[in-house]
Amino acid sequence: MYTTYNDFIPYALAQCLKQTYDNTQGVILDNSTDPKYIKMIDDFVIAHPNVKLVRDSQNKHAKAGNLNNYLCNGTHDYDYFVILDSDELLENRFVEKCLKMFYYNNIGILQCNHISGQNNNSFMRTFASSANVFWP
Numbered sequence: 087m088y089t090t091y092n093d094f095i096p097y098a099l100a101q102c103l104k105q106t107y108d109n110t111q112g113v114i115l116d117n118s119t120d121p122k123y124i125k126m127i128d129d130f131v132i133a134h135p136n137v138k139l140v141r142d143s144q145n146k147h148a149k150a151g152n153l154n155n156y157l158c159n160g161t162h163d164y165d166y167f168v169i170l171d172s173d174e175l176l177e178n179r180f181v182e183k184c185l186k187m188f189y190y191n192n193i194g195i196l197q198c199n200h201i202s203g204q205n206n207n208s209f210m211r212t213f214a215s216s217a218n219v220f221w222p
Contacts, residue, residue, distance in 0.1 A: 107181040112137040
């Protein structure tokens, strides 16, 4: 799940979608109000038909509101979720690593590690090399 609100980096999402684990679905959760970003996202989805686009018609609470709308709406059929922000890059084995965390720790949702330089717990040490914040 890729959350965005008036921010979108097509290159970053395209890189995140290049996973070695095939059974994945990219979902953009967009609450943008800026026509520039709405068009960028629409164009990306047209160019990447395997990516699903969900917009919250009520547009409440920016990214968190659309994430909540999507997870509570029940319009998905997935066992596990990885949450990404619009400026993240993932290594191509990130989903494979997440599956191990899901299985061995009995969890269903992971969010990418934003503080990869301060690896002071088991989760952070595991994923520190998996994600980098992308600053154009």
